[in-house]
Amino acid sequence: MTRKEARMSATTANSGQRADMVRNRRLLLDAATAAFAEHGVEVPIGEIAQRAGLAKGTVFRHFASKEDLLAAIMLQMLDQLVRTAERLLGAADAAAALREFMTDGVEVLAADRAFCEVIGRPSLQHSEVRDAIDRLCDAAEALTARAREEGAVRGDITGTDIVLLLGGIHQTAAPLLPAQPQAWRRYLELALDGLRTTNARDLPHRPPRRLHLS
Structure with a gap:
């Protein structure tokens, strides 16, 4: 040779x-x-x-460890949600775009039993995961800002609020999901009603600036 x-x-x-x-x-x-x-x-x-x-x-x-594997999976999930938000930024109806983002987001989380168990684990301390969470909050803020400008949601709601609500809706419905996989839709509608400007009262706490999970 x-x-x-x-x-x-x-x-x-x-x-x-x-x-x-x-x-x-x-x-x-x-x-x-x-x-x-x-x-x-x-x-x-x-x-x-x-x-x-x-x-x-x-x-x-x-x-190298299960935490590294979990971090890689979290990155996949976060990247999927970021892509969804970025795609919806081009939608003509900002309110409908925000609704679709939240619907898709909660649906992704509801299909994954591990999500609630990962919160608080070391896998969330990976720098790439934290960067992805920041990107998600930025993308959600861009969607939320458009909805605020249209008057479709209350003026004190931020993108970080929206990201936190995704997890909150999922965790609220989590006990029901094994028997009622679509139960999260009820709590999504309750959350969406709370975002609207009609008869809205001032929120009692300042909005979070960044989402830091530990």
């Missing part, structure tokens, strides 16, 4: 290894997302590896 052929062979092998790594990471994230959503965050790493069709050691080659 010539040197050129050897280099080409090594390049091909490296490309194959990188492709395998990307594929395995995707398999692990998909398996972990499904397992945590169904059963919560106490699912053993071995079960996640089995679902993915990979060895347990492969999990730790990609994620």
